[in-house]
Amino acid sequence: MTARAIWKGRILLGPHEVPVKMYSAVEDQAVHFKLLSRQGQAPVHQRIVRKDTGTEVPREEQRKAFPIDGDRAVILQPDELESLVPPASREIHLCRFVPAGLLADPWFDRPYWLGPDEDADQPYFALARAVARQQVHGIARWVMRKKRYLGALLASGDHLALVTLRRSEQVLAMPAIEPARSRAPSEAELKLAMQLVESISGEFEPQAWPNEHRERLRALVAAKAQGDKVKPFKPRERASGTDLADALRASLAAHRERRVA
Known part of the structure; x- marks a missing residue:
């Protein structure tokens, strides 16, 4: 095509x-939803209303304004915006x-x-x-x-x-990040880290990392459409406070096991 x-x-x-x-x-590959009322499941829509009275304001009566200080704002007319x-x-x-x-x-x-x-x-x-x-x-x-x-x-x-x-005013400089408070990594830890990096190095294959949230969401929709009961997904908890060297060794061993399998 x-x-x-x-x-x-x-x-x-x-x-x-x-x-x-x-x-x-x-x-755009995002999953888009419809808004329905909880009771009756009727479609709902948004309206532009006045904040003080709650009355609806038609499109031709709406104006854009730029706040300057306090409650003051500069109102811009459609022809003024069009001139820009x-x-x-x-x-x-x-x-x-x-x-x-x-x-x-x-x-x-x-x-x-x-x-x-x-x-x-x-x-x-x-x-x-x-x-x-x-x-x-x-x-x-x-x-x-x-x-x-x-x-x-x-x-x-x-x-x-x-x-x-992006424009220059949109791009922020690297902030002043605090240096490491703990000790510097030892040569043994650095060597383990380098081995771990080397062990999972390879070509970039984007198909190997699908959008898991979108896939789970679509699976949830398909299951509910068929009337199936769905169990909430619970992510696996990770252990915290592990020694750096032990964590690196565990990661390296786990990766080797995956490659053998």
């Missing part, structure tokens, strides 16, 4: 243009390239795949290979769905990806 593009545009790189199509890289919407554009502006390791994980927000548009694939693949070979990320700006975005253009295999970036 051919993927469906959610947006089309062109990457501007100096005097050159690279036509691209944008595709979703992630999708950026003009529609299909251009992805590449501002600069930075070393790939310069952007830490907290900066990355939502990923998208970029593919070549129509028959203009030669400049697309040339750009993808250049970004991969030089190990850089392109800092990009664009407008999509009435909103300005800041993002990172990066190579993914032979193709390109565009990941939206």
Whole structure:
């Protein structure tokens, strides 16, 4: 099945243009619920009401306001908010390239795949290979769905990806974390820890770690739909206060047993 593009545009790189199509890289897999009344199981819905009188306020009478101090707020009219919407554009502006390791994980927000548009694939693949070979990320700006975005253009295999970036005011610096109050780990403990890390090292296989909460939830729904009695799930309790070396040895032994089995 051919993927469906959610947006089309062109990457501007100096005097050159690279036509691209944008595709979703992630999708919502959350389990969604309906709200029903406890008695009668009738669907319920929310209403916007005045806090002082409880009377319903229709959509055309609702206004957004920004609190400034105390009970005061600045009311913004719909046309005022509309004037802040950026003009529609299909251009992805590449501002600069930075070393790939310069952007830490907290900066990355939502990923998208970029593919070549129509028959203009030669400049697309040339750009993808250049970004991969030089190990850089392109800092990009664009407008999509009435909103300005800041993002990172990066190579993914032979193709390109565009990941939206959080703004500087959203990313927090590493807090001043207190140093360890207990003694430093001994060489023997460090060696055990390194053995444990090595013993469970391998390839990243995302299918091996499914969403357990979603699976249990769906199993619960299926069981109740069939009229089965369901026992509450109780997580296994872990022992606390164990010596570090003993805990490492136990973890290493348990992992070896799993590998043998």
